[in-house]
Amino acid sequence: CMHDVGKPIIAMVNGHALAGGLGLMVACDLVIAADTATFGTTEIAVGLWPMMITAEITRNIGRKRTLEMMLTGRRYSAAEALAMGLVNQVVPAAELEATTTKLAGELADKSPAAVALGLRAFYGSADMELAPALRYLQGELGKVLALEDAAEGISAFLQKRKPVWKGR
Missing domain, CATH: 3.90.226.10 (2-enoyl-CoA Hydratase; Chain A, domain 1)
Known part of the structure; x- marks a missing residue:
């Protein structure tokens, strides 16, 4: 698919x-x-x-x-x-x-790891009822927050520089 x-x-x-x-x-x-x-x-x-x-x-x-x-x-x-x-x-x-x-x-300038997780979460929750979708997305939020790219993105934002994505 x-x-x-x-x-x-x-x-x-x-x-x-x-x-x-x-x-x-x-x-x-x-x-x-x-x-x-x-x-x-x-x-x-x-x-x-x-x-x-x-x-x-x-x-x-x-x-x-x-x-x-x-x-x-x-x-x-x-x-x-x-x-x-x-x-x-x-x-x-x-x-x-x-x-x-x-x-x-x-x-292409976005974190490839966050994009991949985000797309999976978007399509994975698309056919769910609201309550199960929110539970599923809460779990996916934990995964995206644990990414090295998330830490890099936040650091880059605070330091006013462009992030260097690792894809992890």
Whole structure:
């Protein structure tokens, strides 16, 4: 599963994200799209249903939007995809690669150990009821506080310097 990688995965969408391509996109952690990109689950037009991507899309945009998308087979613009929560950001096509690369650089500056633990906790708690999720996240908080990177980050903040991550 892509959620088990331990590093943030950014989808950079330039063109069409349709059917299985849309499923791959929504499995990513973050999505940057060109303003010319289109999105949709077009399987219904050929008598199919997007079974293997249904759960992931529903988790991203909710039941009503997912059903609308899957029942109509309609293609959505980048602006519509942003409004429904399918993508994080829409930029002019000419700026897509630079914007995505900049975001990747911002993420790369963070503690790899804290990011990995955070992603695991985020996805691990996503389907839990509130009380069990809070108990689970409390345990994960203890793990992140015990990281060498947490101590380094706090020291760097207090010393007004950039942290040097060890990934532990």
